[in-house]
Amino acid sequence: MPQIILEHIHKRFDKFVAVEDLNLVIEDRGFVTLLGPSGCGKTTTLRMIAGLETPTSGRILIDGVPVYDSDRGINLPPNKRDIGFLFQNYALWPHMTVYQNIAFGLEMLKWDRKRIESRVGEMLQLLKIEQFGKRYPAELSGGQQQRVAIARTLAPSPRVLFMDEPLSNLDAKLRGEMRTELKRLHSDTNSTFVYVTHDQLEAMTLSTRVCLMETGRLQQYAPPLEIYNQPANIFVASFVGNPTMNFIPVRILSREGNRIRMEMLGRQAVFTAQAPAEDLSSEGVLGVRPEFLPIREDGALTASIYSTLPAGMETTVKASCGETMLTSVVFGSVDYAVDTQVKMEITGNSIVLFDGQTSRQAGVGAVEILD
Amino acid sequence: MSTIQRDLRREPLRYRMKAFFAKPANLILLFFLIALVVLSLMPMVTMLTNMFTVHAGTEKKMLRVPVGSWTLNHFELLFADPEWSRSNFWTPLLNSLIVATGSGILGILIGGTVAWFITRSDLKCKKFISAVFVFPYMMPAWTLALFWTNMFQNSKVGGGVTGMVESLFGICMPEWFVFGLFPMIMVIGLHYSPFAYLLIGGILKNMDATLEESATILKASRFTIIRRVTIPIVMPAILSTFLLIFSSGFASYTVPVFLGSATRTFTLSTKMRALIQAGYEGQGYIMAFLSILLGTAILGINQYFTGKRKSFTTVSGKSGQVSLVKLRGANGIISAVLIVLTLFFAIMPLVSFALESVIKQAGNYSFSNMTLDFWIGTESSVFETGMPSGILMNGTMWWGLLRQVGLAVTVSLIVGTCGMLIGYACVRRRGTWLARAVENLAFFPYLMPAMAFGTIYLAVATSASFKWMYGSFFLLGLVASVKFLPFASRSGVNSMMQIAPEIEEAATIFGVPWVTRMSRILFPIQKSAIISGYLLPVINVMREVALFTLLVPYPRYLLTTMLFSFNETGYAQYGSAVTLLIIVIIILINSLVNKLTGASFDKGIGG
Structure with missing residues (x-):
């Protein structure tokens, strides 16, 4: 064969x-x-x-x-x-x-x-x-x-x-x-x-x-x-997936086993990896697929709408959170006026953490934003 | 150390050689590399040494040293002696430059204007004008020169032979109009204007009309658009056309011979031949070398213009809807003038040659003065003509024709095949130094004016070890094959470029051997390009004079050189008859090309 x-x-x-x-x-x-x-x-x-x-x-x-x-x-x-x-x-x-x-x-x-x-x-x-x-x-x-x-x-x-x-x-x-x-x-x-x-x-x-x-x-x-x-x-x-994954720069504060404390978008957050995380430098990049960044009223992140692209079955929403532009995909047709303030949430267990220096994957897991 | 370097070292040379020779393209390239170095670089070296050595005859007598000894005397004479230098070098050089520049400008003006009218205005009868306008380009340039003298020579200039204009209208044109630089410029300019028309017209036709339309939308006027958009875009093409006409005009031998001999107006190429025939070979070779240098320089400049990022010649447009300029009331007049002029230069030469070949006494066009003796006369009826009978009844003429046709067929078979193989191999191995070397070497003979190229081979054929070649059919075939290879290899490369490599690879995967891939896939696809690649050298050889004139064993060996000997010895009727014969043959071959390939010269620019 x-x-x-x-x-x-x-x-x-x-x-x-x-x-x-x-x-x-x-x-x-x-x-x-x-x-x-x-x-x-x-x-x-x-x-x-x-x-x-x-x-x-x-x-x-x-x-x-x-x-x-x-x-x-x-x-x-x-x-x-x-x-x-x-x-x-x-x-x-x-x-x-x-x-x-x-x-x-x-x-x-x-x-x-x-x-x-x-x-x-x-x-x-x-x-x-x-x-x-x-x-x-x-x-x-x-x-x-x-x-x-x-x-x-x-x-x-x-x-x-x-x-x-x-x-x-x-x-x-x-x-x-x-x-x-x-x-x-x-x-x-x-x-x-x-x-x-x-x-x-x-x-x-x-x-x-x-x-x-x-x-x-x-x-x-x-x-x-x-x-x-x-x-x-x-x-x-970044090559696979459309719209492209969101890459959010993070600063690693501390780590205990699978739990990593970090600062992102001016907030404190905890990343919990599914498997023990690899060695990390102090800078990281958090990869969030647009479908794991829904717009919700109880979301922890605040962003302002930059543009909305409804395609029928789903809608791609671009919003800026501080300096960072975020992309979210929402099921169904929605339309937001430009500059509307919305709340966003990072959900699911497939958030990827990359090492900021080597660009390599350091772990896959969930993110919880602390207040 | 990286793994690549380690692995490369381990790969034995034997395997790399095997891989190299497994590709037929590599074998072809290697063969042509060797052949072309021998055939075009080696003669160059022979010519260079001939510039510094003493030849038998005049030079030996003058210098009183053995033949073959080294000398700088040729340079001294040609450049140091003021009187000799002026009449044998500087004046001919200046004349050549004037003729080349003048004909370049004239050709572009005529060709460019017609091209603009045909592609950008609502002129009437475009198809007809376009087809007739390119017609004279098929004919050898010297036919137009001969036509010019037939028309305008008169009892007051040159040999004092009465021409058509004088005998019909009683007008005697001044000498500068009939012989010398002015008619040379006119004839060469007119001859190459279809060439300018084809190049500039092709670009105007293919130029994306949206470029001009967007200027229209920005409220630019017609004139501003031509000045700021159209001309800058076609400028590189115009420059390159100018340079090509310039170098052709500079190298032209036949036209200056016809139009300059009577007043002893020499250009570099006619002087070159005169010097060699007078026994000053060394100086002739120096001139040949200088004209090759100039040709190379011009081509370099041309490549600089067309190869730079400011070259827009490849602009290809989707939009075919050009809004044509309305000529309104002028339309009828302009198209009428163009039709009359193009018809005049297309048809009149034929009529004039036919007439000149049947009249006994020049300038008298009455029936009583006409005879067919120059064509079919026999020994008894022909008087002082230099020939024992009319050309159709004459063995010399038929032999000349037969040799020329034989030469044309031989050369076309060699050149067509080589051009195709070079095209294939260069395209397949594109980017390798070997392919680049072969492509450039094959193009090298183009840089050399035909006269200079013939001179080089004369130098070889008169050298001791190649004496057997002198005056042979073999030598003529060899010279013509190398000289006409540039066009064939260019068109070979172009036609092979149009076939995606995948077309061949798809067959390779099925295990189709190389010969079958060529014969069943590549050739059938490019059938028409390949046929014309074989037929164009036939036309080239049939009308070539300058290349052969130094190499034939005697002047009446070929039809074209025979024509020249008739003309130099003053048998104008025979000259006209032979010219007519050559034109007819060329037209026949050309229509055969068109029929077989479905392509016409003007490629539908006027369509």
Whole structure:
């Protein structure tokens, strides 16, 4: 079964380091997302696993077979790695019809004509594009081209499927539909998917594990909810979640076991960690998701409304509390006049405390504001 | 020490070599690096040494030292002797600069004005004007020069041959109008004005109209918009067009030969040839070297203009709704004038060549004075013509044509293939020093004026170890291939840039071998660009004179050099007939290009 292992992968372009010491295990039949801002090395990583790019050093194993090993000089070409690759711009061959596009790879595998015909038919049906077989790519809409690209990639039944931002060229509505289709396709085809995206929502909704990268370094590799609730550092916390997490600077006053006394927004508060907190410097940052900062009449914090953004199902409220701008998400539609004074509360057991110096997570727990 | 450095050290060179040669693009680049260093840098070195050595013939006699010994005499003569220096260097240089500057300005004025009318006003018959206006650009520049003399020469100037204007209207144009710098500027400027039109028009057409519209909304007047928005945006393009015309005008050899010989008005390139033919090879090579330096400098300046952040040429607009300037009452007059002028310069040369090739006595256009003898005459009917029979009945002409066509086909096959491969390899390995080196080396011959380039290869072919090359078909093919490679490799790079690398990678993943990827994916996609990459060198070779004139074994070896020998020896009818023949061939090839690629010269600017 295809398990993909990356060991100490480095990639440099001249002096620019694209990927640095990356270690990753992609489980069989997983749906792993490489997530990060543009230029973080996620596409390079994907292309290195696929064999389109050669790492500077390290080792890659697919299914126990080393496909790249800088020590032993192994570097298998992409076609020997039994993979499929879906490109961001689809890379459909403009001079071939839909049918020819899908059949071409199978011809190269020396399949006989009958078998190719039935396989292409099968693919056209799977992706609901039977009626387009004779058309040229230019005569199809973006969504249809996307389906043809998927059909072409899936036709030789690769055991691993790589996708490089496949949905970013589609409009918002189509993107939503294709997301559903991809998740369905993952369970139908029974293969391993590795997926590159910069859209955190896509990563959250699709994958079994998210690999979050920044400037060539792995930041956190965990299931989506773990990334959301227990971010490893401030970068991860700020990259995932929309609206962005609130980051409130705090000063650590004292600590007794799991209880940490601190000063925040000019008030005294106590943070109670779920597990024993890690070592902390005197400066910290408290990470509060907008949904854990409701507006309540009995709230302990006072803030003044800066702006209100109702979206129908929920409303994003921006309010300033002293110097700090806070974001809160309220269920349903509400509208506050600008500069209204409101009360806010920090609720729940998923408040994250970061070390102010290292930006690393120091603990997850609840906050109680003292008076 | 970081892990990267440790790991790199562990990676043996052998594996890195293997990885390097596993990419076909690397192999291609390496091959062309070596080939181009040999073919364009080495001749340069030969030429440099020739600037300091003594040649057989005049130089040997004058200096009384063995051939091949080192000397600075060429420099002394060319620069130190005031009289010699003035007539053989400074005056020709000044003339070249005047012609280059004048034709640059004229070309931009004409081309830019037409471009503005076509893209920004509601002129009538735009499509027609646009198509006819670019027509003369296809024809070699010297046809226009020849046409000019056919029209305006008269009994009072030059050889005293009566031209069309004199015989029809009885007007004798003054000498400065017929021969010398003025007609050179006119002809080169007119010839390159379609080039300016294509470049400036293309930018005006693609320029985002919202840029001008937003100025309109801010209450700027039409004139202010042109002055403050339009012109600054197209300025880099105008400058770069000017420089390209300037360098073409500077390098032009054929036009000054036709329009300057009668009054002995020399430019640098005609003087270069005259000196070499008179046995002053060393000085000729010095001039060639100087014109290469100038060409390089101009290209450097051009890159500075187009490569800087003030280059707006890539502005691409969505908005196609340009509000066209209403010409109102002037519309009819302006379009009529443009139609007449463009038709005159497109059609009249053909008519004039046809007429000149059938009249016995120059200037007399009556039927009784006409004969087809110059075309199909046989030994008995042809009198003092320098040829035993009319050109269509004559072996010399057919051989010349055959050789020229053979040369064109050979060169096109070589240049087209090399250009495509260079384009592919440079785009795939973009950013590596190897790709940069090959791209620049392939472009290097562009910097050299054709005359100077021919001179370089003459230096090689007359050197001891390459004597066998002199005057051979092989040498002509080699020179033309290197000289026309810049265009082919540029268009190769451009066409390959349009194919996303993923298109090829998608096939790589299926295990498609390189040759199949090229033949079944990349070539079919860029079919039309590749076909035109093969056909354009054909046109280039068919109309080239300056490059071959020093290298042919005898003047009537090729059709174009034959034409020149006719003209120098005064057989104007044969000259006109051969010119007409060349134009017809070029038009045929060009319409073939258009038919096969579906692209026309003016790329729908007038549409």
